[in-house]
Amino acid sequence: MILTAFLLFLRRDLLSKLTAILTVVCLLPTVICVIARIYDAAPRPMMEETMSVLYLSALAALVPVFHAVSAFHEQFESRTIVYLLTRPPTRASYVIAKFLSAWVCSSFSLMIGVAAVGLVCGWGTPNTGFFALLTFRLMSCCVLAAGVYCALFLVFGLALKNPVLIGLVFTFGWENLIAYLPGSAPYYSVGLYPRALFIHWADVDPTAFNYQVEATTPSVLSGPPDLTSMAKIGSVFELPSTSWSLGVMVGLSVLMIGAAVLLFQRREDA
Amino acid sequence: MSAGNGSAEKRLTIEVRNLSKWFGDVVALTNVSMSIGGGVTGLLGPNGAGKSTLFKCLTGLCAPSSGRVSLLGSDPHGDPSVFKRVGICPDVDKFFEEMRGLEFVTWLARLHGMEKPPARAAAERALDRVGLTDVMHKKLGGMSKGMRQRVKFAQAIVHDPEVVFLDEPLNGMDPLARHATVSLMDALGKEGKTVVVSSHILHEVDAMSQKVILLVHGRVLAEGSVREIREAIRTKPHRIAITTPDPRGLGHRVLGLDGVIGVAFESGDRLLVDTTRPDLLFDWVTECAASQTARVDELSLTDENLEAVFQMLVG
Numbered sequence: 001m002i003l004t005a006f007l008l009f010l011r012r013d014l015l016s017k018l019t020a021i022l023t024v025v026c027l028l029p030t031v032i033c034v035i036a037r038i039y040d041a042a043p044r045p046m047m048e049e050t051m052s053v054l055y056l057s058a059l060a061a062l063v064p065v066f067h068a069v070s071a072f073h074e075q076f077e078s079r080t081i082v083y084l085l086t087r088p089p090t091r092a093s094y095v096i097a098k099f100l101s102a103w104v105c106s107s108f109s110l111m112i113g114v115a116a117v118g119l120v121c122g123w124g125t126p127n128t129g130f131f132a133l134l135t136f137r138l139m140s141c142c143v144l145a146a147g148v149y150c151a152l153f154l155v156f157g158l159a160l161k162n163p164v165l166i167g168l169v170f171t172f173g174w175e176n177l178i179a180y181l182p183g184s185a186p187y188y189s190v191g192l193y194p195r196a197l198f199i200h201w202a203d204v205d206p207t208a209f210n211y212q213v214e215a216t217t218p219s220v221l222s223g224p225p226d227l228t229s230m231a232k233i234g235s236v237f238e239l240p241s242t243s244w245s246l247g248v249m250v251g252l253s254v255l256m257i258g259a260a261v262l263l264f265q266r267r268e269d270a
Numbered sequence: 271m272s273a274g275n276g277s278a279e280k281r282l283t284i285e286v287r288n289l290s291k292w293f294g295d296v297v298a299l300t301n302v303s304m305s306i307g308g309g310v311t312g313l314l315g316p317n318g319a320g321k322s323t324l325f326k327c328l329t330g331l332c333a334p335s336s337g338r339v340s341l342l343g344s345d346p347h348g349d350p351s352v353f354k355r356v357g358i359c360p361d362v363d364k365f366f367e368e369m370r371g372l373e374f375v376t377w378l379a380r381l382h383g384m385e386k387p388p389a390r391a392a393a394e395r396a397l398d399r400v401g402l403t404d405v406m407h408k409k410l411g412g413m414s415k416g417m418r419q420r421v422k423f424a425q426a427i428v429h430d431p432e433v434v435f436l437d438e439p440l441n442g443m444d445p446l447a448r449h450a451t452v453s454l455m456d457a458l459g460k461e462g463k464t465v466v467v468s469s470h471i472l473h474e475v476d477a478m479s480q481k482v483i484l485l486v487h488g489r490v491l492a493e494g495s496v497r498e499i500r501e502a503i504r505t506k507p508h509r510i511a512i513t514t515p516d517p518r519g520l521g522h523r524v525l526g527l528d529g530v531i532g533v534a535f536e537s538g539d540r541l542l543v544d545t546t547r548p549d550l551l552f553d554w555v556t557e558c559a560a561s562q563t564a565r566v567d568e569l570s571l572t573d574e575n576l577e578a579v580f581q582m583l584v585g
Binding site: 078083088 | 326329330331332333350351353354356358360362364365366368369377378380381382383425
């Protein structure tokens, strides 16, 4: 039943105006790339630093805000949720189906944007293989980031009165502000983990994301992050490892989906 | 227990025992108990009587604060599988507006586990049953309110349920559509299905149901046949509002009808008729619309008089 609900939601969501608009938004960085290429900007730093930051720090969170929040919030507002709640699927299966649909739609918009940027940056360069790999890595990290953000914003949509506004404040306020804070404060942002993955996988300079690590190559944390060191101003920040980043993202997603199921089961105002 | 009693109990599809529901300090339902079986049952009450809350509790959209609701032997709030056998036409006038009628009903049929071809066939049958075959490919956003009401009805019966809940199903319908919808409800009741229909309009419930449950201030005030309840309120006049391009001409004609005790005009195209026989007036207006001897855009029983009726019943 989850699959049926997911496919029904997906078909509707993927063909929606929202997805079309967000895909256009995700394609906007391509314009910057085209202009930069016309003015002979070096394609590699443009892709590795400017574009990856733009996608991982802004768009990978912005797109899920709209998809995940609207998954339930609009249907509760318009009361069309009644049509779903009076059908045989359980509320938990609706939450999972909505999450998957929001994730696929967000990933779709992001992948198109990243692919277009990769194409423009790699066009006419001798090392197209490198750009293809870089594009794939950035795309993968964006998709993973979208998954966590979708789970988080699904909870926002079910728990808050103005979820889009609060989602935007969270995305552009908390998530980016915390990257500038000293010590291990960035551990408390969702965005750290997909960014850390990209830094490891693509071997890029973490300072591009404003992470002040004390090493020419990223300092990799092998154990669990020490969250208590947040208060220690000036302490050395260590990037979480690939496995820790993946673990945190999966764990956070599962936790948020569980919270969304609980919230949805308690809602009565349909 | 006798065999007769046993078969009577088997026919009961909805059982409510000591149901109360409150939202913070607001008490919406107080100690409601009722049993509903096959046929059409009307849930009647003025605005704010608790009909919608009772509907939500019966359909699992709300959990009872205390008491118990049993729908086909299951708890509708905790066991959504019961909705395989239940259809609900909510009072919501919102849809997925960009969808077409057939697409919408097929989409919801698929949530009952139907594969696409049988879901589409079932949706076509349901839309045909509510008289929307000609416009089934029209977008929901472009449909009139009456059509949208019938689409909602279609989605409620698409999976051939045993129990059908209809919340204010005649709202916004023209007289002909009202007549067709009432006939369909009647047919469903005769097929042995349990049809529960809510309305705040006495005459509507009269036309639709064999049994009426009267709800006032969150309590069941009376239960019985329409005739029994109507007898109690026969002497009370009802005020009916008619929207028509020719209110004066129509007003002149309705004055000759049995039971009409006065007419008044309001805001240009609105005629208010006071009558002790609203059934005769409704029949007459339907006939006029069918024979095209008068144009009627909307027909409704105003709440104020119904409130008076309930006041009289409450004493």
